[in-house]
Amino acid sequence: MAEGRPARLHSTATYVCTAWGPVSPPVDRRSDRPIYRQIADELRRQIRSGELPPGAKLPTENELIERYGAARLTTRQAVELLKAEGLVDAVRGRGVFVRRQPPIVRLGSERFSRWRRQANQAGFFADTAAAGTRPEIEVHVSRRAASPELAERMGLPRRSQVLVRERRYLADGIPMQLATSYVPLDVVEAAPGIGKPNSGPGGIYMRMEEAGHPIVRFVERITTRMPTQEEAASLQLGAGTPVLQVQRTTYGEADKVIEIADMVRAGDRYELAYDIPGD
Amino acid sequence: MAEGRPARLHSTATYVCTAWGPVSPPVDRRSDRPIYRQIADELRRQIRSGELPPGAKLPTENELIERYGAARLTTRQAVELLKAEGLVDAVRGRGVFVRRQPPIVRLGSERFSRWRRQANQAGFFADTAAAGTRPEIEVHVSRRAASPELAERMGLPRRSQVLVRERRYLADGIPMQLATSYVPLDVVEAAPGIGKPNSGPGGIYMRMEEAGHPIVRFVERITTRMPTQEEAASLQLGAGTPVLQVQRTTYGEADKVIEIADMVRAGDRYELAYDIPGD
DNA sequence: AAGTGGTCTAGACCACGAG
DNA sequence: TCGTGGTCTAGACCACTTC
Numbered sequence: 001m002a003e004g005r006p007a008r009l010h011s012t013a014t015y016v017c018t019a020w021g022p023v024s025p026p027v028d029r030r031s032d033r034p035i036y037r038q039i040a041d042e043l044r045r046q047i048r049s050g051e052l053p054p055g056a057k058l059p060t061e062n063e064l065i066e067r068y069g070a071a072r073l074t075t076r077q078a079v080e081l082l083k084a085e086g087l088v089d090a091v092r093g094r095g096v097f098v099r100r101q102p103p104i105v106r107l108g109s110e111r112f113s114r115w116r117r118q119a120n121q122a123g124f125f126a127d128t129a130a131a132g133t134r135p136e137i138e139v140h141v142s143r144r145a146a147s148p149e150l151a152e153r154m155g156l157p158r159r160s161q162v163l164v165r166e167r168r169y170l171a172d173g174i175p176m177q178l179a180t181s182y183v184p185l186d187v188v189e190a191a192p193g194i195g196k197p198n199s200g201p202g203g204i205y206m207r208m209e210e211a212g213h214p215i216v217r218f219v220e221r222i223t224t225r226m227p228t229q230e231e232a233a234s235l236q237l238g239a240g241t242p243v244l245q246v247q248r249t250t251y252g253e254a255d256k257v258i259e260i261a262d263m264v265r266a267g268d269r270y271e272l273a274y275d276i277p278g279d
Numbered sequence: 280m281a282e283g284r285p286a287r288l289h290s291t292a293t294y295v296c297t298a299w300g301p302v303s304p305p306v307d308r309r310s311d312r313p314i315y316r317q318i319a320d321e322l323r324r325q326i327r328s329g330e331l332p333p334g335a336k337l338p339t340e341n342e343l344i345e346r347y348g349a350a351r352l353t354t355r356q357a358v359e360l361l362k363a364e365g366l367v368d369a370v371r372g373r374g375v376f377v378r379r380q381p382p383i384v385r386l387g388s389e390r391f392s393r394w395r396r397q398a399n400q401a402g403f404f405a406d407t408a409a410a411g412t413r414p415e416i417e418v419h420v421s422r423r424a425a426s427p428e429l430a431e432r433m434g435l436p437r438r439s440q441v442l443v444r445e446r447r448y449l450a451d452g453i454p455m456q457l458a459t460s461y462v463p464l465d466v467v468e469a470a471p472g473i474g475k476p477n478s479g480p481g482g483i484y485m486r487m488e489e490a491g492h493p494i495v496r497f498v499e500r501i502t503t504r505m506p507t508q509e510e511a512a513s514l515q516l517g518a519g520t521p522v523l524q525v526q527r528t529t530y531g532e533a534d535k536v537i538e539i540a541d542m543v544r545a546g547d548r549y550e551l552a553y554d555i556p557g558d
Numbered sequence: 559a560a561g562t563g564g565t566c567t568a569g570a571c572c573a574c575g576a577g
Numbered sequence: 578t579c580g581t582g583g584t585c586t587a588g589a590c591c592a593c594t595t596c
Contacts, residue, residue, distance in 0.1 A: 034565060036565080060582085061582070071566060071567045073352075073567075073568095074566060084363045086505045090582060092575080092582045094576085109555045112556075114558045218557065222551040226365045242503045242521030244503050251557075267504065270502070271502050272500070274499050276498070277496055278495045313583080313585090339563085350586045350588095352586075353585060355564090356584085358563095369562095370563080371563045372561080372563065372592075373562065373563080375562095
């Protein structure tokens, strides 16, 4: 395309300004900064400044090629950079678009209060109710021998059997988090509801407290990292979207570990809040 | 290179096995999965399995080209994918290496206890002492008018002046976090040490409590995202490394906000832990 | 000097979406 | 059908590291 014609600035522009030079800042080919980074810098600036608001369409590859006089791969490298930064999404056949920020769910530590559990205001259903979204939970329950690491974390003898609850949580059909919980079998025997896919109103914490395993405290450990390929697919994460990894330990009386929960949450859809006493 | 010769598997391999087919799983050119993804899959598998342990050198581009019979750009795309996932680092002139995991600093909420403050065991110096590393803090102090958003967060009238403390924290010369704190001027007047770059033993929280502004509670809000270019440079983050963004609000008596701290922490160097009471 | 990864060009064919 | 982005090839020159 455009063979034999002089490079133009915008495929839809009038010719008036083409005689005066580029409208978009041209690349400086003598600069140490690679051309693809210069192009990315300019697009990034336009996104940050709001010239290209969320949902806006970036120039097509052919437009970038004409605008900056670069090869196709060079313009693609620029867009790849923005994709890795989580700023844009490419859709084959349509174009490249500035990413829209999804609504953020705020999880406060107050949602662990006993009052909430007893009022059936705890857990994912309450989280979605607060956000006005439709909850959906995929559950798989099994029993298996704990790995040495897991047994260590739970204070159990090696190779102890544990109940395993694997879940995927969705709000309005959008995957929010993956979670795997492990519960010692003596706790499950005291509160059989825990072993069912649907653990009933108030969730497994309510079942535990009904069965004489009051919850004394939780500890949550938080890290972040890029998702594995499997996590990115299961959570439908865009490129350049990290995950929050939350590892929760639930303690009953006498510091007994009554649950371990390993969670992987979509990093662009959650905000976690914690209260810390001043003394 | 290798013009006119049939593609071989390893540049250093004997010819014995080449008659039998590739040693590394070959790419399936009829598969729907792009070749560069197939190459990345194989390298990722070797990294996860420990065949390529942290610090190990990946095959060079020329080796990958011969091994998989692909073009140079195709093998580069595979390595680019692994870089974006944070699994490897490329060093010009040397090669591509499996990334080593840096030591992780665990921050527990107990470090906010009054006991720690009074024993001078609070803050970044105590964090590094626990980790056995040498602390370094770059501080810039200024005063400026609060933005409307900041005034809102602090419960101050619009355009109020606030003290601004901007810091960069390093441990053994490695950048760990960027932080900006805002303190209302009446608190600074009561506790002038807060306005000095070195706020003295126990830090600004100790100064506040000495000056009759006891700390009642903290709230920390946590999100994750990819760093900006500036943050990635300042924190010396490798490709594919997200950040933890922590926004802390410090409350004094009568729910007065006595400090706001916005922190950006290297996502691969921190683990945050919080205690949550069971009631 | 040789080998490594970084950048760039000029083509090609394909799958997908919209008109 | 046409324009879009996705994949792939076969070259080229460069900067940097190692020997």
